[in-house]
Amino acid sequence: xxxxxxxxxxxxxxxxxxxxxxxxxxxxxxxxxxxxxxxxxxxxxxxxxxxxxxxxxxxxxxxxxxxxxxxxxxxxxxxxxxxxxxxxxxxxxxxxxxxxxxxxxxxxxxxxxxxxxxxxxxxxxxxxxxxxxxxxxxxxxxxxxxxxxxxxxxxxxxxxxxxxxxxxxxxxxxxxxxxxxxxxxxxxxxxxxxxxxxxxxxxxxxxxxxxxxxxxxxxxxxxxxxxxxxxxxxxxxxxxxxxxxxxxxxxxxxxxxxxxxxxxxxxxxxxxxxxxxxxxxxxxxxxxxxxxxxxxxxxxxxxxxxxxxxxxxxxxxxxxxxxxxxxxxxxxxxxxxxxxxxxxxxxxxxxxxxxxxxxxxxxxxxxxxxxxxxxxxxxxxxxxxxxxxxxxxxxxxxxxxxxxxxxxxxxxxxxxxxxxxxxxxxxxxxxxxxxxxxxxxxxxxxxxxxxxxxxxxxxxxxxxxxxxxxxxxx
Amino acid sequence: xxxxxxxxxxxxxxxxxxxxxxxxxxxxxxxxxxxxxxxxxxxxxxxxxxxxxxxxxxxxxxxxxxxxxxxxxxxxxxxxxxxxxxxxxxxxxxxxxxxxxxxxxxxxxxxxxxxxxxxxxxxxxxxxxxxxxxxxxxxxxxxxxxxxxxxxxxxxxxxxxxxxxxxxxxxxxxxxxxxxxxxxxxxxxxxxxxxxxxxxxxxxxxxxxxxxxxxxxxxxxxxxxxxxxxxxxxxxxxxxxxxxxxxxxxxxxxxxxxxxxxxxxxxxxxxx
Amino acid sequence: xxxxxxxxxxxxxxxxxxxxxxxxxxxxxxxxxxxxxxxxxxxxxxxxxxxxxxxxxxxxxxxxxxxxxxxxxxxxxxxxxxxxxxxxxxxxxxxxxxxxxxxxxxxxxxxxxxxxxxxxxxxxxxxxxxxxxxxxxxxxxxxxxxxxxxxxxxxxxxxxxxxxxxxxxxxxxxxxxxxxxxxxxxxxxxxxxxxxxxxxxxxxxxxxxxxxxxxxxxxx
Numbered sequence: 001x002x003x004x005x006x007x008x009x010x011x012x013x014x015x016x017x018x019x020x021x022x023x024x025x026x027x028x029x030x031x032x033x034x035x036x037x038x039x040x041x042x043x044x045x046x047x048x049x050x051x052x053x054x055x056x057x058x059x060x061x062x063x064x065x066x067x068x069x070x071x072x073x074x075x076x077x078x079x080x081x082x083x084x085x086x087x088x089x090x091x092x093x094x095x096x097x098x099x100x101x102x103x104x105x106x107x108x109x110x111x112x113x114x115x116x117x118x119x120x121x122x123x124x125x126x127x128x129x130x131x132x133x134x135x136x137x138x139x140x141x142x143x144x145x146x147x148x149x150x151x152x153x154x155x156x157x158x159x160x161x162x163x164x165x166x167x168x169x170x171x172x173x174x175x176x177x178x179x180x181x182x183x184x185x186x187x188x189x190x191x192x193x194x195x196x197x198x199x200x201x202x203x204x205x206x207x208x209x210x211x212x213x214x215x216x217x218x219x220x221x222x223x224x225x226x227x228x229x230x231x232x233x234x235x236x237x238x239x240x241x242x243x244x245x246x247x248x249x250x251x252x253x254x255x256x257x258x259x260x261x262x263x264x265x266x267x268x269x270x271x272x273x274x275x276x277x278x279x280x281x282x283x284x285x286x287x288x289x290x291x292x293x294x295x296x297x298x299x300x301x302x303x304x305x306x307x308x309x310x311x312x313x314x315x316x317x318x319x320x321x322x323x324x325x326x327x328x329x330x331x332x333x334x335x336x337x338x339x340x341x342x343x344x345x346x347x348x349x350x351x352x353x354x355x356x357x358x359x360x361x362x363x364x365x366x367x368x369x370x371x372x373x374x375x376x377x378x379x380x381x382x383x384x385x386x387x388x389x390x391x392x393x394x395x396x397x398x399x400x401x402x403x404x405x406x407x408x409x410x411x412x413x414x415x416x417x418x419x420x421x422x423x424x425x426x427x428x429x430x431x432x433x434x435x436x437x438x439x440x441x442x443x444x445x446x447x448x449x450x451x452x453x454x455x456x457x458x459x460x461x462x463x464x465x466x467x468x469x470x471x472x473x474x
Numbered sequence: 475x476x477x478x479x480x481x482x483x484x485x486x487x488x489x490x491x492x493x494x495x496x497x498x499x500x501x502x503x504x505x506x507x508x509x510x511x512x513x514x515x516x517x518x519x520x521x522x523x524x525x526x527x528x529x530x531x532x533x534x535x536x537x538x539x540x541x542x543x544x545x546x547x548x549x550x551x552x553x554x555x556x557x558x559x560x561x562x563x564x565x566x567x568x569x570x571x572x573x574x575x576x577x578x579x580x581x582x583x584x585x586x587x588x589x590x591x592x593x594x595x596x597x598x599x600x601x602x603x604x605x606x607x608x609x610x611x612x613x614x615x616x617x618x619x620x621x622x623x624x625x626x627x628x629x630x631x632x633x634x635x636x637x638x639x640x641x642x643x644x645x646x647x648x649x650x651x652x653x654x655x656x657x658x659x660x661x662x663x664x665x666x667x668x669x670x671x672x673x674x675x676x677x678x679x680x681x682x683x684x685x686x687x688x689x690x691x692x693x694x695x696x697x698x699x700x701x702x703x704x705x706x707x708x709x710x711x712x713x714x715x716x717x718x719x720x721x722x723x724x725x726x727x728x729x730x731x732x733x734x735x736x737x738x739x740x741x742x743x744x745x746x
Numbered sequence: 747x748x749x750x751x752x753x754x755x756x757x758x759x760x761x762x763x764x765x766x767x768x769x770x771x772x773x774x775x776x777x778x779x780x781x782x783x784x785x786x787x788x789x790x791x792x793x794x795x796x797x798x799x800x801x802x803x804x805x806x807x808x809x810x811x812x813x814x815x816x817x818x819x820x821x822x823x824x825x826x827x828x829x830x831x832x833x834x835x836x837x838x839x840x841x842x843x844x845x846x847x848x849x850x851x852x853x854x855x856x857x858x859x860x861x862x863x864x865x866x867x868x869x870x871x872x873x874x875x876x877x878x879x880x881x882x883x884x885x886x887x888x889x890x891x892x893x894x895x896x897x898x899x900x901x902x903x904x905x906x907x908x909x910x911x912x913x914x915x916x917x918x919x920x921x922x923x924x925x926x927x928x929x930x931x932x933x934x935x936x937x938x939x940x941x942x943x944x945x946x947x948x949x950x951x952x953x954x955x956x957x958x959x960x961x962x963x964x965x966x
Contacts, residue, residue, distance in 0.1 A: 013669050024945065031946035045789040052787040065758045066768055066776055078927065084751040136952060137943040153943060160945045187941060187949045194953060199863045214780050215928045225939040225954020228896045232931065243754065248776075249783035250918045257914075258789070268803070269879040269936040272954065277928040283888040285841075285860035287930045297754045305761025325656045329673040363667050365660025365674075366532060367623035382573075385532060392534030401666070405530055409538035412493075412525035413545065426497045437734035438706060447665030451672035452703030455498065455732035462491050462500030466519050 001116050001147055005336035005348055005357035012334040012363070020159050021331050028156045032322040035266025036373070043262065050375045053259045056252045057313040057376060061304060067213040067246045068295065074216030078278030080291040088118035091296050095120055095205070095238060096127045098292055102236045104129060104202035110220060110227035111135040112207030113151055113316060114240045114296055116338040117351070120205070132197040134226035136190050143170050149332025149340065152264050152318040157331045160186070194226070204230035204288070208241040209316070210256060211293065214249040217277040218293060221260060221270045228274055237276065237288040244300050244312040250275075256315055259375040263317035299351050307386050311346050313376040320370035320380060326363055335360060342370035342380045349387050355396050361387035423461050430459025485554035487515040490592075492563040493525045494695045499731065502695060505722035506559045506595050513605035520549045528566045532661055536574065540581075543571050547584050555602070556592045559718050560694050561625020562661075564594040569628045594625055595718060596693060600634040607641035611723040614644035615689040618682050619717070620701060622694035623656050635693055635717050642720060648685040652677070659700040675704040683710055689730075691717045702731040785915040789878070796877040796910040797962055803880025807937035808950055809958040811880075816965040817848045823961055824869060824902055825851045831957065833867040833900055842871040842889040844966075845904065860891035867900035874917040875905045875960070879936055882960055883917050886931035895933050901955035903935070906966030 004011070015021055040046050060067055072082040085091035099107065107129050109115065121142075124131050133142040137155035141148055143166045148154030155163070160183065167189055168179045174193060180186045206227050208218040218239045220227045231237045247253050253275075261267045280287030303312055321327045321341025332340035337357070339347045345360035361384040370380045391397050411418045433439055433456025441449045448454050487510055495502045503519075510517045527542030546567070550556045558564040568589045575581040599605040619639070625631035639647055658664060658674025665671075678701055682690050688711050692698050695716060702714035713730035759765060768776070793799045801811040814820040828837065839845055841858040850856050861868055871890050874883040882903045886892045895901060911917055914934070921928075939954030950956060 009667070012667070016669050016673055027946045031942065043789055045787065048787045049789065056786065062762065063768065063772075063776055064762065065755050065764075066773065068755065068758070070780065084754050086750045086753055090750055134953065135943075136941050140943065153946075155943055156946075160947075163944055183944050183947045183949050184951075186944055187952060191951065191953055195863060198953070214783060217928060217932075223937075223939065224941050224952035225896050226952070228892070228933070229953055232892045232896065243758075248780060251783045251785050251915050254914045254918075255786040265942070267807075267936075269881055269934065271807070271935065271937040271939055273881075273934040273936075275928065275932040275934075276930065277932075278930060280930050281887075284886060284930060285888055285891040286893045287886060287891075295754070297750075297757070301754055301757035301761055303761075304758060305763070325658070325674050325677075326667075326670055329670050363663075363670065365623070365656045365658065365663045367656035367660065368627040369623070369654065369656070372627060385534065388532070388534030389536055390534070392536075397534070401533070401662075405533050405535060406538065408525065409527075409530050409535070409542060412527070412542050415522040415524055418524045422493075422497050435734065437729055438703065438732040440707075447668050448703070450668045451707065452675065452700065453706045453732055454703055455699050457498045458500055460500065462496045462503040463519070463521065465500050466503070467521070 001119050001338050003337045003348065003352040003356055005352060005360055007336055008334055008359035008363060011336065012330040015330040015334050020162065021157055024157050024159050025328055025331055028150070028153065029322065029328050032265070032318070036263060036319060036322070039262040039266040039268065049255065049258050050377065052255050054313060054376050056247060056255055060247055061244070061309065061312055064243070064246070064304060067248060068243060070213040071211055071216055071246050074213065075278065075293055076216070078216050080216060080278045080293060083292060083294045085294055086297045088296075088298055091118040091240065091294055092120060092123040094294050095240065096123055098236065098238055099124065099129055099203050100127070102203060102290065104236065106130045106132070106197070106201045107203045107205060108132050108134050108197055108201040108230045108234065109138070110204070110206035110222070110230040111138050111154065112205065112240050113338055114207050114242050115205065116148060117298065118240065118296060120240065132194070132201070134194050134197065134230055136187065136224060136226075139190060139194065140166060147333065148338065150318060150321060151316055151339065157333065198229040198233055201230070201234040203236040203238060204234040205238045205240060206231050208239050208245055209260065210253050211241055211246050212250060212253055212275070213246055215277055217275045219253055219273065219275050221257065221273050223265075223271040225272055228272055231274070231276055232287055235288055236290040236292070237279070239276070239293045241293065241295060242300055243295050243297055260315050260317050263319040263373070263375045303350060308346065308350060308383060310378050311343070311383060313378055314343055315376060317375060319373040319375065323369045323373045325367070326365070342384070346380060346383045346387065354387070354391055354394065358391055358396055361391070419461070419463055423464055426457040426461055427459055430457045432456070434459070483514070485515050487517050487555045487557050488550050488553040489517055489519045490526070490550070490556050490558035490563060490567070491519060491523065492558055492560045492695070495559055498699065499695060499716070501724060501728055502559050502716045502718055505716070505718040505724050506557070508722040508724075509595070509599060509608070509718060510557060512608070513599050513603040515603070518553070522549050526563050526566045528563065529661060531566070531570060531574070540574055543574055543585070544581065547571065547581070547588050550588055554591065555598065556588065557595050557598050558592070559595045559716065561594045561622045561629045561631050562694050562696060564592055565624040565628030567592040594629040594631050594693065596635045596638055597629060597631045600637055606637050608638060608721045608723070611641070611721065612643045613720050613725055615713075616646050616648065616687045617689035617691050618648050618650045618685045618687040620657065620678070620682070620690055620692035620697055621653060622692060622697045625693050626654060631693060638721055639691065639717060645720070648687050650681040650685045652681050657697045657700055659696045661696065664700060675700050676708070679705050679708060679710060679712065682712060687712070689713045689715070691715055691720060693717055698731055706732050785913070788913055788915070791878055791912060796912065797907060799877040800875050800880050800910060803877075804937065804960060805880070807880060808940065809880065809937050809960060811960050811962065813962045813964065816963065820904065820961055820963055821849050821851060825854065827900065827902060827959055828854070828867060831900060836866065838865045838868040838894060838898065840868070840870045840890045840894055844871055845869065861893035861897040863897060865898045867902065868894040868898040869902045869904060870894045872903050872905040872909060872960070874920060875910045875962075876912075876914050876917055877910060878913050881914070881934050881936040884933045884935060885921070885929045887929055892931045892933065895935065896954045899955060900957045900959065903958070903960045904963060905960050906963050908966055
């Protein structure tokens, strides 16, 4: 997906004025937050399970080469094909080639964030294939020609009415001319339309929540059943996944599954958790004839060696964005790329470039709720600050802001000058604001006064009043 | 949050005044001194203190942040405790100074030693000094309480202010919806992303007023100025004070944040 | 593409500050971890009794659980399901030999094969049932084609009570004991298909089956 992260401020401002988005996000927040809270409250061992999950990931990352090689060996021993792609371009070429070699025409897709990361749909369509998204949320945004706005619920920004209109516009040509306004009817219509697609597909592409070194299996965690129809019916099953998804054993996958479902949707288990290992066996009556796994790096191996390694623990549950007040206010599209909210603000600059995505780590109050909710204990605010440090070191931040901060630091190192400047400043402002006690506007303070009044200072600093009071006492 | 070492009977406490309190509302500093003295502490205010370096730190300027941090570590050396009327500045010393010097053997030790002695005001009074009630203070108000994010998540401040405020007669605290959700101040965030900050703070004001309260209390001046400024812009009746001002019995004599007749609280007579 | 493989692994090793693959001793430790997998931390079960726990969990997720004493009762329960939900008279039953002894009602037309888009209701055989989460474990095989689990509207799963286990970890242990290798597909099914993609409103019956009915059979 092509990044528009550089456009964050403008998109955020537009999003803030979007009443339909606000309604949709409020619903989503209520749902995700409450469900997660209930699931966590119902599990006395929550912290212990999170700690176990975190340890598994840390152990795996520390031995990533070993586990990747083992996964490859096991997968190929079961008749699967493992491909390696350093860049999105390489990954696209691999997938297109597999589809071409299979003589495919129609492709169904289960939800894959990595698929978005490598912009696979566009490449497939350009190569002449028909691509059908089958996750309901992904299908909705495919119709709307929009990118996903949440990693679990890609169409969370859409209201029911908007979905009704989309279906009405696109399904009429399929003979479905009635406007469906209620949720059961909407879902039913999607079921009918997509069922044909499932049955007609030559290739099915899914992502993987985990890939298991012990058995060479890939795992998907879904509720709709679309992932399973995608990985079972077509002749060819392709899995696109990041190299950070590998876990050692089936038991390790269980530990991660326990925290993933609860963090993401508040469920103890999703409806369908499916382990796929190789193509159909000789005597099987169904299943794909070919099984391909495309392991994608795209900067992950580099992150392994620097301060951003903790980000590789991410299991893509979405809890961070569900609890982020900035994400809740502006929605996912403002972030301009695949990954949104706090985890997106860390990954996007690392994957598409610091200069391009400079706003993302800055558009954060560092309130820390994301880290509190993260089952993998990823220190998101710290990583965002680390990105700000890199931006500063590369001189990418706006010169005026930089200057103001350096001036403040200059003053702060010189206590006499600091006290003189602050005393003068507050005396002036205190005098100017003495009548109302606040300013509705003030030169140089436009950023503040645009949205709120600025309380006037008392007129004397604490330090000078304190020293005065000590002087009086003698 | 309790100190592992037994607390001295009359500890020497250095007040970390914080640049916001110093410049914008010094009365909070006097309130803090009064409370600390009532809790049996000997309070000093080291003169050379300026800024803890948080603005530089959060903007990615690690070099300036370290320079300011080293100053502060030296300035606050030798006291039994360092107490700040702020979760945010306290958190900078407690959580982040050790991280700033993680790679520096000499300063790392000093930073950790300072962090171990650093506290937010109200959690210090309750958890360390066992000081849970303010005697003879009256403040008639229907209030709600705002937890600052840094106070909550970096300094463990949550129940302590409420316990102290429960001893103020005439004061009723109603908890608001979405406690624990950021008010949108975030230091430089509120001026770098004013539109988003506006949404967050107006949501916070709505939650506060939604309790039926006409007063809001909290432990971090940045948050409080943000909320007060927004409430006033919206024409809402919401009087905002720092909890320390109420606890020290000073709130009645001084205008709420951002309202007229703001004045420096009269300098209290120093303890004999 | 082997170029990319080598580059990626080299980049991984470089990041881990190792220029060569792992030392023998460490690799041996990792091997042991793989060949003798052990469960990590496990939560306590919500209630006593595997069948009770399984039933509570699956019912809460929108599935139905019934109990049959034997294959005769099983057949009756399945006929009742077909009547209740007006599924018609065609029944697709997994070719699993265990199901050969079920006395299907004469009124039903039973076929034993993989599923197509036209099949309304299927009967599949579970490998195990997990009490912790109310999950049916189904393995793909010639006897239990995966399409039975996803194409029909009604999915009926036969689960002998002796196949109930406490945790998913226990199911893996059984799988490793009874088979040499993983099948193509292991489905962990914990409810009928659902979605909340429209305004967070939970809707049952997305793309997979609208109804999941697990029948616990006592005498298997």
